[in-house]
Amino acid sequence: MKVAKFGGTSLASAAQIKKVCEIVKTDESRKVIVVSAPGKRYKEDTKVTDLLIQYAEARLSGQSGEETYARIAERYTEICGELRLPKETAEEIALHLSQSLLYVPGENAGRFMDRVKAAGEDTCAKLVAHYLQSQGKEAVYVNPKEAGLLVTGEPGNAHVLPEAYEKLSLLAEQPGIVVFPGFFGYTPEGELVTFSRGGSDVTGSILAAAIKAELYENFTDVDSVYVVNPHLVHEPKDIREITYREMRELSYSGFSVFHEEALYPAYRAGIPVCIKNTNNPQAPGTMIVSERTVHDNQVAGIASDNGFCSIYVGKYLLNKEIGFGRRLLQILEEEGLSYEHTPSGIDNISVILREKDLTPEIEQRVVERLKRELHAEEILVERGLALVMIVGEGMRRSVGTSARATAALAKARVNLEMINQGSSEVSMMFGVKEVDADRAVIALYEEFFPKAAAPIADIAVSVNA
Ligand SMILES: Nc1ncnc2c1ncn2[C@@H]1O[C@H](COP(=O)(O)OP(=O)(O)O)[C@@H](O)[C@H]1O
Ligand SMILES: N[C@@H](CC(=O)OP(=O)(O)O)C(=O)O
Numbered sequence: 001m002k003v004a005k006f007g008g009t010s011l012a013s014a015a016q017i018k019k020v021c022e023i024v025k026t027d028e029s030r031k032v033i034v035v036s037a038p039g040k041r042y043k044e045d046t047k048v049t050d051l052l053i054q055y056a057e058a059r060l061s062g063q064s065g066e067e068t069y070a071r072i073a074e075r076y077t078e079i080c081g082e083l084r085l086p087k088e089t090a091e092e093i094a095l096h097l098s099q100s101l102l103y104v105p106g107e108n109a110g111r112f113m114d115r116v117k118a119a120g121e122d123t124c125a126k127l128v129a130h131y132l133q134s135q136g137k138e139a140v141y142v143n144p145k146e147a148g149l150l151v152t153g154e155p156g157n158a159h160v161l162p163e164a165y166e167k168l169s170l171l172a173e174q175p176g177i178v179v180f181p182g183f184f185g186y187t188p189e190g191e192l193v194t195f196s197r198g199g200s201d202v203t204g205s206i207l208a209a210a211i212k213a214e215l216y217e218n219f220t221d222v223d224s225v226y227v228v229n230p231h232l233v234h235e236p237k238d239i240r241e242i243t244y245r246e247m248r249e250l251s252y253s254g255f256s257v258f259h260e261e262a263l264y265p266a267y268r269a270g271i272p273v274c275i276k277n278t279n280n281p282q283a284p285g286t287m288i289v290s291e292r293t294v295h296d297n298q299v300a301g302i303a304s305d306n307g308f309c310s311i312y313v314g315k316y317l318l319n320k321e322i323g324f325g326r327r328l329l330q331i332l333e334e335e336g337l338s339y340e341h342t343p344s345g346i347d348n349i350s351v352i353l354r355e356k357d358l359t360p361e362i363e364q365r366v367v368e369r370l371k372r373e374l375h376a377e378e379i380l381v382e383r384g385l386a387l388v389m390i391v392g393e394g395m396r397r398s399v400g401t402s403a404r405a406t407a408a409l410a411k412a413r414v415n416l417e418m419i420n421q422g423s424s425e426v427s428m429m430f431g432v433k434e435v436d437a438d439r440a441v442i443a444l445y446e447e448f449f450p451k452a453a454a455p456i457a458d459i460a461v462s463v464n465a
Pocket of ligand 2: 006039049120196198199200201
C-alpha cells in the first residue's frame, strides 16, 4: 500500500488533475491520495491558499473580500467545467466552498483564518474524488475529523497528537481509494487547525505512518530533489538517494521542495519517501531512506535560508561562569523566543534566532536583561542574516570539508559572520549576510560539484565584501 501526496502545482488546473488521476490509475497500490489546494498555473499566478489568506484578511478587517472570493470560486468552477463534471457536482463544490468561507462576526481570528485556508485542500479533495469516480474508480473523500487526524491547537502551526495514529490506521481498511485533504486536522475539542505553510507534505507522512505504507510518494513539479535550489543553478545535479537525516537538515535549511516537519512520521515508522514529478512520473525521483552508501567527504546538498538574526553576548571569563548559558537561554525562554543555534567561544556566545520573532520591543527587553542580570560586557544584535548549510553523511569522517568550504567562500568574497558544525556532524552552517547567501551557495556548489553548470543570474556582491 502506498500514500501519494500531490502538491499544488500538480492540481493547479484540469489538465494537471487529469495527470494526477492517470498516475493514481496506473498503480493499484496507491491507496491513499493526499491533495493540496490548486497551486500556480504559471509563474505569475497566485496559489489558491494565498488567495484564501487574502480573503480571510479582508473579512477580518471588515471588508467583503468579494473580488478575491470570486477569483477563488472561479478556479474551482473552471476546473469542474474542464473536467466535464456534472452540473450538480460543480454546484455541490461551489456550495461547499461558500459555506466554508462564511464569516461569523466575532469569530476568533486565528480559527477563522485556518478554516478558510483549509477550504482550499478540502474543496480540492472533494473535486478529485468526484473526478476519479467519473473515471470509473472507486474513490471516496475522507474528512480529517472523521478519520481522527488529531492535532494541537496553535492556529497555523498544528502538530499531530500521538493518539491520532490508531484511528487513522483504519483508513487502510476503507474500500477503494481514499482521497484525503492535506494541510489540516482537528483538536480533540473539534477545532480545525492547519499545519504551517506547505503542510500537506506533513499530512501525507502522518497517513503513511498510520497505515504502515510501503512507500510515501510525494508528487511535485521537479524530477528530483537537486543538490541546490534549481532557481539558483541551471540544471543542478540531481539526488537519487538521500538519508532522512540529510533531507531533514536540507529541508530545515531552505529546500522548500519538502516540508521540514514531514520527515519525522515517515522516519519513525521506517517508511521510505520518494519525491516524484507529476509531469514526468517515469523519472525515478529521489528516494529518502534510512541508510545509503556514503563516500568520504561527500556533500549531499547545499541550502540556504534567509530571515535570521544573532545576539552576540561577550563577557570576560564567561567559560568559567557556571550557569551562564542556562540563564541566557532562560531569558530567551521567558521572552517566548526559541533559538536555532548557539555557536560559542571562550568569552562569548551567540544565539541565532528567527528574525521575525525578535521584535524591536522584545529585543530591547532582552538586551536590558542581558546587561542587568548577566552583566554582559558586550551585546550586539545583527539582523539580515542567512544560514548557508552544507549537508552530507560523509562529512562526519572526513577532514578538510570546512577548509574547502571556507576557501571557496573566501574566493567568492563572502564575509563569514559565523561557522557552526552541528553535533551530528552531518551538517556545517555558515552565517552570512542575506545579500551574500546566493553567491555563497553557488561558490560551494562549484567547489563540491566541480562539473557545475553556470549560475542562473548574476548574483549581488554585498557592499562590505
Ligand atoms: N533543492 C531543491 N530541489 C528541488 N526543488 C527545489 C529545491 N529547492 C527548492 N525547490 C523548489 O521546490 C519546488 C517544489 O515545491 P513546491 O512548490 O512546494 O511544490 P508542490 O506544489 O508540489 O508542493 C520546485 O519547483 C523548486 O522550485
Ligand atoms: N496549500 C498549502 C499546503 C501545501 O502543502 O501546499 P503545497 O503542496 O502546494 O506546497 C500551502 O500553500 O501552504
